[in-house]
Amino acid sequence: MSYYKILGLGTEPFSTNPDPMFFYESRGHKQALTNLIIEMRLRRGLSIILGDIGTGKTTLSRKLIQALSSREGFVFQIILDPTYENEKDFLVSLVRTLGIENILTANTISVSELKETIQNFLFQKGVKENKTMVLIIDEAQKLSEASLEVLRILLNYETNVAKLIQVVLLGQLELHAKIINIPNLIDRISFKYTLNPLDQDEVGEMITYRLVQAGYKLSKNLFTGDAIKEIYRYTHGYPRKVALLCHKALKNIVMNNRMIVDDKIIRHLMDEEAKNGWHLPEKMILAQKSNF
Ligand SMILES: Nc1ncnc2c1ncn2[C@@H]1O[C@H](COP(=O)(O)OP(=O)(O)OP(=O)(O)O)[C@@H](O)[C@H]1O
Ligand SMILES: [Mg+2]
Numbered sequence: 001m002s003y004y005k006i007l008g009l010g011t012e013p014f015s016t017n018p019d020p021m022f023f024y025e026s027r028g029h030k031q032a033l034t035n036l037i038i039e040m041r042l043r044r045g046l047s048i049i050l051g052d053i054g055t056g057k058t059t060l061s062r063k064l065i066q067a068l069s070s071r072e073g074f075v076f077q078i079i080l081d082p083t084y085e086n087e088k089d090f091l092v093s094l095v096r097t098l099g100i101e102n103i104l105t106a107n108t109i110s111v112s113e114l115k116e117t118i119q120n121f122l123f124q125k126g127v128k129e130n131k132t133m134v135l136i137i138d139e140a141q142k143l144s145e146a147s148l149e150v151l152r153i154l155l156n157y158e159t160n161v162a163k164l165i166q167v168v169l170l171g172q173l174e175l176h177a178k179i180i181n182i183p184n185l186i187d188r189i190s191f192k193y194t195l196n197p198l199d200q201d202e203v204g205e206m207i208t209y210r211l212v213q214a215g216y217k218l219s220k221n222l223f224t225g226d227a228i229k230e231i232y233r234y235t236h237g238y239p240r241k242v243a244l245l246c247h248k249a250l251k252n253i254v255m256n257n258r259m260i261v262d263d264k265i266i267r268h269l270m271d272e273e274a275k276n277g278w279h280l281p282e283k284m285i286l287a288q289k290s291n292f
Contacts, residue, residue: 003254007222010215014247016240018059020066024209026202029056032193036064036168040074040134043126043162044190045155048140048169050176051195054240057170060195061136064168068134075125078136082143087111090147094118094154097135119157122164133165140171141178148178152185197237204228206239207246223249226263234270245269 004012015022025033032049039047051057061078068074077097084090091114095101103109103117125131135154137143143151157164169175173194179185198206207223216222223231227249235241248269249261 003251004214006254007250007259008216009211012247013210013214013216014243014250016243016247018062020059020063022210022213023056023059023063024202024206026198026206028193028195028198029060032060032195033063033067035191035193036060037067039191040064040068040132040166040168041071043132043166045158045163045165046151046167046169046185046188047191047193048171048175048179048189049193049195050171050173052173052197052238054238055195055197056239057195058138059239061138061168061170065136073130074132074134076134076136078138080138082137082140082147084144084147087146087150088114090150091115091118094135094150098133115153118154119164122154122157126162126164127159134168135165136168136170138170140169141173141175143169143171143175143178145178145182148182148185152182152188155188197235198239198242199237200229200232203232203235203237203242206242207231210243210246221260223261224263227261227266230263230266230270234266 002012004010013022023029036047036049039045049057049060065076065078069076079093079097082090084093088111091111092104095104095114095118098118098121100117100121103113122133125133151167151169154165155163155167179189204223204225207228208221211222223246231242231245231249235245245266246261249265252265252269253259253261
């Protein structure tokens, strides 16, 4: 029997997959999500979400798709790893992502023909079919300067009232250093936001939210208040670290026939990690806490 079933849960509560079902709306995540939805609906063009490792960027993008896909007219394309050798490589990948790769049969196709094809396609979708085309690029810190320039050109495709493509870049903090050097891209950012780690109360709320989503009936708390304090102290509120530690804690209590995670268990788990040389680095505080 799975460990979570023993605890009366229907599914695993602390998986580290970016499952939108487990997306807890902290103040920061909610602000990012609400603004992204508005930007997409108004077809404002470029939005950028920055965040340190494991702060919830990928999960946020899944939640955005979930929130908008019930609305008519949104078409989402996702690029998970935007590593491209050069401009043409990126354009070819875009053509494939957009599903218009039939034009690639002529292998002599030029960069300008690729751009023109994409522009015509976006015009057809955006104006003739009234669709909102959304391109989500995760791991956007991997975009090269040449690829960022391609995006700038895509964002030039517009009607009098709207952009023909909505671009959402989600990237680790080094993305900031890249785009800050490209003023004509910075000028085009319609919404920018930095996801920060959760505060202690939010860590508690995220844990409860995920347990409830997994089917836990809150007759008594599975994690004590002191356990949550310790979790916050060790993870500094980074959602992935919180999820991993909670997963370990639940496994631990099941293996030891217990029903409650207290602070001692959390300290024990962290001591074990430290002994094995896997302790969390002390300094994980965001280099840049404020929004850019
Ligand atoms: N708002 C949230 N509510 C609940 N869980 C979250 C939230 N944000 C992130 N998580 C959890 O944290 C983990 C990491 O999230 P995610 O993969 O989205 O982070 P990321 O910022 O994309 O990380 P990376 O920089 O490594 O790509 C996932 O297990 C996810 O479920
Ligand atoms: Mg990610």
